Amino acid sequence: MAELAPSTLWFTIAALGLGTYLIRFSFLGFLGGRTLPPLALRLLRYVPVAVFPALVAPQVLWPSATGGEFDAPRLLAALCTLLVGLWRRNVLLALGAGLGLLLVLELLRGL
Amino acid sequence: MSSRLSPRPATVFWEGVRDGTPFIVMVAPFALLFGVVAAELGLSLAETLGFSTLVIAGAAQFATLELLDAGAPVSVAVGTGLAVNLRMALYSASLVPFFGRAPLRHRAWIAYALVDQVYALALLRFQGREEPQGARLAYYAGAAAPICGIWILACALGAQAQSTVAAVPGLDFAVPLTFLAMVTPMLKDRPSAAAAVVATGLAILGHELPLNSGMLLAAAGGMVTGALLEGLGEAHG
Numbered sequence: 140m141a142e143l144a145p146s147t148l149w150f151t152i153a154a155l156g157l158g159t160y161l162i163r164f165s166f167l168g169f170l171g172g173r174t175l176p177p178l179a180l181r182l183l184r185y186v187p188v189a190v191f192p193a194l195v196a197p198q199v200l201w202p203s204a205t206g207g208e209f210d211a212p213r214l215l216a217a218l219c220t221l222l223v224g225l226w227r228r229n230v231l232l233a234l235g236a237g238l239g240l241l242l243v244l245e246l247l248r249g250l
Numbered sequence: 251m252s253s254r255l256s257p258r259p260a261t262v263f264w265e266g267v268r269d270g271t272p273f274i275v276m277v278a279p280f281a282l283l284f285g286v287v288a289a290e291l292g293l294s295l296a297e298t299l300g301f302s303t304l305v306i307a308g309a310a311q312f313a314t315l316e317l318l319d320a321g322a323p324v325s326v327a328v329g330t331g332l333a334v335n336l337r338m339a340l341y342s343a344s345l346v347p348f349f350g351r352a353p354l355r356h357r358a359w360i361a362y363a364l365v366d367q368v369y370a371l372a373l374l375r376f377q378g379r380e381e382p383q384g385a386r387l388a389y390y391a392g393a394a395a396p397i398c399g400i401w402i403l404a405c406a407l408g409a410q411a412q413s414t415v416a417a418v419p420g421l422d423f424a425v426p427l428t429f430l431a432m433v434t435p436m437l438k439d440r441p442s443a444a445a446a447v448v449a450t451g452l453a454i455l456g457h458e459l460p461l462n463s464g465m466l467l468a469a470a471g472g473m474v475t476g477a478l479l480e481g482l483g484e485a486h487g
Contacts, residue, residue, distance in 0.1 A: 189472025224434025
């Protein structure tokens, strides 16, 4: 770590913690029991199906474990998870299939 | 009241625990790794625990720590971490229909535990299922307990044990795969599938934009696509 005083580090932790909490609290806390307009409700229904793919897609193509280099086993593992998930609609089965495939491919690469 | 028709909160709490517990396997390696990295950068156990209990957000913790290590100003490190967490404002808004009328003291802890996996489990349960608010609170608490608990515990363990972890190949990829696996059951209609496809495409196009803004623009594009298609579907019958 570049020279950093403990007080600076604690300031960073506190600022990041407080800011993150306010982000999480934002709508839930300050909007409270007010009824949202229908258009907002309609948009919000698509938060999970929009946010999770947007988080994952760049990590699948440019994984941080390989320093951002494209990695075929990780792409295949992601496709495997996606297909098993769409086919069986089972979160744990889809995850197990993808992780299992990646483990096998990584072990094969080590041979 | 309908106590005979609706299950007791304790029962629903344990259903949440049951659904949240498997995610220990996915969260623990990431948390252990954070502990290891933090210890290698010279953070004390208290400082590592400060990150994992006060911030409780993996990607932002890594981003902030890496920037500090690279000598970036504190403002840049904190700003980047917050940008990474901005998606949680969307999670917060999308929980309003389910928890908006809960007392403030409940909304306060709901916000604290609003991490990706807990959010996804809650939505998988709440969407399309009518149940009293007490049951929803109990389920959320049950799902959050193992996931948030293991995050904090494993960060501390990683800081103590250091480099013995992360030896299993491929575990670095458990978190993206978790998110993918959790989203697939939600892709059950055309607007949802289209939202996911548009968000994926935009995130790939915008992955080099600064401060995580590509991800946020992609999420917005996906949400608008889903809402528009839903509206078109209604207009046509």
